[in-house]
Amino acid sequence: xxxxxxxxxxxxxxxxxxxxxxxxxxxxxxxxxxxxxxxxxxxxxxxxxxxxxxxxxxxxxxxxxxxxxxxx
Numbered sequence: 001x002x003x004x005x006x007x008x009x010x011x012x013x014x015x016x017x018x019x020x021x022x023x024x025x026x027x028x029x030x031x032x033x034x035x036x037x038x039x040x041x042x043x044x045x046x047x048x049x050x051x052x053x054x055x056x057x058x059x060x061x062x063x064x065x066x067x068x069x070x071x072x
Contacts, residue, residue, distance in 0.1 A: 004032040013045070021047045 006029065013025030027041045061069070 005029045006032050008038060011040075023047070023050065 007027060008030055009028040011026045011028065013023050015023045023045050025043055025045070027043050028038050029041060030036070030038045
């Protein structure tokens, strides 16, 4: 049986410099439908994954009827 997790937040996602190919940080997750506490998972994420995720999230949010991008 598969488990579902909810991603509640991302903390401290950073790199050693602006040209880094890898970023480290913490995902705050919670097992969906459970009364268990939130877990903090240390992660390493490659730049290529963040770029792919950014594109996918941008397209998803553009199709969302209630999303208004924050001012830059």
